[in-house]
Amino acid sequence: MSVFVIGYYTILIAASCLAVYFERRRVFMLLFSLTLVSFVAGIIGGVGALRTITTLAAVLSLAAGVSYAFKEFLVQIARPGLARELRTAPLTAAFGMFVIFTYAIAGIFAPWIAPHGQAEVISTSFAPPDANMLLGADQLGRDIFSRIIYGARNTVGLALAATILAFVMGAFAGLLAAVKGGWFDQFMGRFADVIMSVPSLIFALLMLSIFGTNLFVIVVVVAVIYSPRVFRLTRAVAGNVVVMDYIEAAKLRGEGDWYLIRREILPNSTAPLVAEFGLEFCFVFLLIAGLSFLGLGIQPPTADWGSMVRENATLISFGDVTPLIPAAAIALLTVAVNFVVDWMLFRSSGLKG
Structure with missing residues (x-):
């Protein structure tokens, strides 16, 4: 059994015990459910499945953290009445507002954010990603x-x-x-x-x-x-x-x-x-x-x-x-x-x- 697997289950079980000690029932149910799912996935898919679960959990944690920070930012800049409403917003709503804000910024400032023009041909067809093209080129060589x-x-x-x-x-x-x-x-x-x-x-x-x-x-x-x-x-x-x-x-x-x-x-x-x-x-x-x-x-x-x-x-x-x-x-x-x-x-x- 690898060090990663031992550390993975140790962290989950320790976090579950801390949730029980501090009487966080929802957190305990989430963590222990994740432990059981990981146990089954580890038996079926091995270490690769556990690494995938870890990556997904990290992404969800990052999204939750960004959503919470963005909600607090909106609370600080909003008027008192709106701030009270925003404090009651769930993390899902805060995540949605953050995504909408990100899309709005990308759309408004597209000419300054995009490194190339939308119709500018800069490479060959289906060129792979490189330092000049983050996601590669399309069928006409556009970024x-x-x-x-x-x-x-x-x-x-x-x-x-x-x-x-x-x-x-x-x-x-x-x-x-x-x-x-x-x-x-x-x-x-x-x-x-x-x-x-x-x-x-x-x-x-x-x-x-x-x-x-x-x-x-x-x-x-x-x-x-x-x-x-x-x-x-x-x-x-x-x-x-x-x-x-x-x-x-x-x-x-x-x-x-x-x-x-x-x-x-x-x-x-x-x-x-x-x-x-x-x-x-x-x-x-x-x-x-x-x-x-x-x-x-x-x-x-x-x-x-x-x-x-x-x-x-x-x-x-x-x-x-x-x-x-x-x-x-x-x-x-x-x-x-x-x-x-x-x-x-x-x-x-x-x-x-």
Whole structure:
């Protein structure tokens, strides 16, 4: 038995005993469960499996430490009211906010962070990583690392623009339908049902095949696809608010529809709508990445994570994981946004941990 294996189990068992001594039940259950899993994995996979578990545990510990530090940083710079809310945020939400912050910095400062241009050919096709290219070159000899950095600006920026447009269209229509009622409410509801009945990917492929694949068309088509979802939620939330007594009092005072929406209904519907914005962003982001993968999204030579997966898929046949990096960037942002949305939904539900 190697020194690594002895030290590995000694640290786990000692940490478990300390957790019991200090009455940290959750920590003990986590550590001792890890010990049992490691014991089984060590029997099946040997030392290699234990080294893999150690690496994963180190990565998770690093992520937890960074998340905690970032949360404390936000608490220190936030206003007192927001700081109190941030103190109650779980580490998963803090991790999500840190990832979103990192992606935002990469997108905003892409020309200064990326060592090369997104369309600049600097090497041969599929050149291996070196001191000049951190992740190697793609099928045309462009720096993959630089294109991933620019992809944070292009893919995320386009998804954010489409989400904002979808949210504005859907939320405004939902609020107006709740206030107007009658035939307008019925018409908007049936129109939303018709759009939602068509699969989003098929609808997007059809519209982009007809109108082209420039950025404006992509934003409008994606916004039309997802605005009915925002409409349904907004209509449901606003429908619960519009029957309140203070709304009736405002109507008796002679207030117009715009006043009711702006001053009465919208402030009382903000929490679920903000959470819905995060969810809609994930759906839009994944759809745009999928369209780019199919060749109908962001067009070359503009860097885009979806098209990068397609362009470098040949490398997977040779055991190179480089094409998985943009796919991992897509997955990481989606998970991070969902972590933040889950926390916001928990807060808006009124539950206390």
